[in-house]
Every structure is written in structure tokens, then in C-alpha cells.
Amino acid sequence: MTINIPEQPKRLRLMQISKLAAAPKWQLETMRALREPLFLWVTHGQGRISIGPRTRGFHPHNAIFIPAGTLHGFQAMTRVQGTAIYFGDKHGLDLPDTPLHLRLRDASQHAEVSQLVDFVQREVEGRRPKAEQAAYHQLGLLAIWLDRHQAANESENGGNLTRLNANERLTARYASLLEREFGSTLNVTDYATALGVTPTHLTRACRASCGQTALDMIQTRRLFEARRLLIETDIPVQEIARNLGFSTPSYFSRAFSQQIGQPPSSYRKKHEAKTRLTH
Structure with missing residues (x-):
């Protein structure tokens, strides 16, 4: 997509x-x-x-x-x-x-x-x-x-932060690919295939490198972008969900609520109210 x-x-x-x-x-x-x-x-x-x-x-x-x-x-x-x-x-x-x-x-x-x-x-x-x-x-x-x-x-x-081990190098490659493709419907298996490893190997490397699984990283990146779009644009929630690779708006709403603590529509209204107060 x-x-x-x-x-x-x-x-x-x-x-x-x-x-x-x-x-x-x-x-x-x-x-x-x-x-x-x-x-x-x-x-x-x-x-x-x-x-x-x-x-x-x-x-x-x-x-x-x-x-x-x-x-x-x-x-x-x-x-x-x-x-x-x-x-x-x-x-x-x-x-x-x-x-x-x-x-x-x-x-x-x-x-x-x-x-x-x-x-x-x-x-x-x-x-x-x-x-x-x-x-x-x-x-x-x-x-x-x-x-x-x-x-x-x-x-x-210790100025050089880059003595990366194999797990960290793989996670860095994954993060770079994810930054380009987070709006697609690619899943962990798709990313792992593109990187030439198994999904299990990729997940293990991500957890060891940054404390998140490969799936966590996809979800975190998508929801980061969702928050930005809800605050900075008037793009409908359904379109945000579709453009960020969520299968349905209801799945997007559940995932957003679980991590952020409120539904996307409520999150947008809250920030719109803050903006009006500051102006």
C-alpha cells in the first residue's frame, strides 16, 4: 500500500x-x-x-x-x-x-x-x-x-557508541527498513524475509538490543505516527488507520486505546481543546 x-x-x-x-x-x-x-x-x-x-x-x-x-x-x-x-x-x-x-x-x-x-x-x-x-x-x-x-x-x-554486536546491527537494519515502510501492511515475517533471517531471530535480536520485540517496534512506530497525525492534521481516523497499515479502524482504535489510554477520537478532541485554550 x-x-x-x-x-x-x-x-x-x-x-x-x-x-x-x-x-x-x-x-x-x-x-x-x-x-x-x-x-x-x-x-x-x-x-x-x-x-x-x-x-x-x-x-x-x-x-x-x-x-x-x-x-x-x-x-x-x-x-x-x-x-x-x-x-x-x-x-x-x-x-x-x-x-x-x-x-x-x-x-x-x-x-x-x-x-x-x-x-x-x-x-x-x-x-x-x-x-x-x-x-x-x-x-x-x-x-x-x-x-x-x-x-x-x-x-x-568512550566517544564511539558503535561497537555494535550482531543483534544490534540486525536491529539497526530493521529499524531503518521500518522507518521507510511503517505505513505498509508488512508484518514481522515480511521484514524478516527482506533481511534474510527468520522472524524468531529478528524478534530475539530486537529484544536483546532495545527491549522490544520486532512486533512491538512496528506497533510503536505506527502509533507514534498516529499521535502526530491526530494532533497535527484533520485526516479522518479511518484514513489514518488505513494509511498506517491497520487492517480495520476498530483494530486501530483498540491498539491505540491499549497503549495511549484513550480512543483516537478522544485523543484528538483533547488536544484540540488544549490548542483552543492556548490561543
Whole structure:
């Protein structure tokens, strides 16, 4: 089935981490994989970030790179500030293919990263001719910076998060495929076949890597998108159910109620009421 729902933007964009951290808890903490790389430069505050099966604290002057297709979740414990860079899915850059969490201690490193981020932001917000092209040239310098610091920080502070075992590598491949196909009617067997393993093997790998079964991951991703669509669009509930691969609207409603605690229609009305109050 061809999915017929609004896509998230896939062009280069920057967001203040304070705004990202202000999102609903379910949006931040639900483990999911993006179709594009993400770079986080934290300048103030602290929290936790989960990348695959590992959860680590982050603090000021932490640089975190998350490749496309990498399962991750985010939790802010205090007021967090900094910049998030979403690269878009057609960036054409030579970026690391494994996650990085760099804890920078040297003031010159702080200044270097801040300058690179500022240059990108200036181009994106300046809207001058060929601004996006110029911004990607600046991001190319950031890619080189990441490559240079990957090896240097690995032995010093465990900066490399990517010593993935076989289960984690399979789960990462599954998460990436799921991110592309979650709106289809594919089931665990279909995904396992596409990945060249048995459904039992895939489920065991997912549980070992992120604490969820392969089926849990499908359901979590679909219901994440359902919540977003119920809040951000006026697409009928029946159409959301159909476009997210649920066999019937009643099955969608049961699954949604079981995980979220209320039916989809009630969830939408509740958020519509909140929106009216805030305006």
C-alpha cells in the first residue's frame, strides 16, 4: 500500500534544543529511527540520550551525532540549550555511519564547534542566493570535524557508541527498513524475509538490543505516527488507520486505546481543546 500521509520535512533545518526538549514526552522518549542524520550540540543543561541499547548522560559541550536509521530517544532533565541540525535525507555528505557522543573538555574545541554551527545557521537563516548550497559546504567541514574527533575521543572518553554486536546491527537494519515502510501492511515475517533471517531471530535480536520485540517496534512506530497525525492534521481516523497499515479502524482504535489510554477520537478532541485554550 502506498502511504498517503504528510511527510516530515527532509531538507536541511536547524532547531534550538530548548524547543526540541519542550516537545511532549512521548515524542522525545519514544525510541525511533529518522531517515536523516542528526547532530546535537549541547551548550547548557543535562539529560539522557538512548542510542540503540545504550543510555548515557549528556552535559554542556557534548556533541552527539546520530546517523540515519539509528534508534534513539531523548530525555531532558534540566533546561537544555544548544542546536539540533537535521541534515535532510539527500545531503550528499561523507558522514560517519556510526553514532558518536563526544564530551569536549577543551575550550578551543567548544569554540570550533560553535563556530561551525553558527556558520550553518547564518546561511540557513540569511536566505541569500545559494544559501542551502553554502550551508552544506559548512556541514562538510562539520563532517570532517566529526571524522577527526571520532578516533581521538574513542579511547579517551568512550566517544564511539558503535561497537555494535550482531543483534544490534540486525536491529539497526530493521529499524531503518521500518522507518521507510511503517505505513505498509508488512508484518514481522515480511521484514524478516527482506533481511534474510527468520522472524524468531529478528524478534530475539530486537529484544536483546532495545527491549522490544520486532512486533512491538512496528506497533510503536505506527502509533507514534498516529499521535502526530491526530494532533497535527484533520485526516479522518479511518484514513489514518488505513494509511498506517491497520487492517480495520476498530483494530486501530483498540491498539491505540491499549497503549495511549484513550480512543483516537478522544485523543484528538483533547488536544484540540488544549490548542483552543492556548490561543
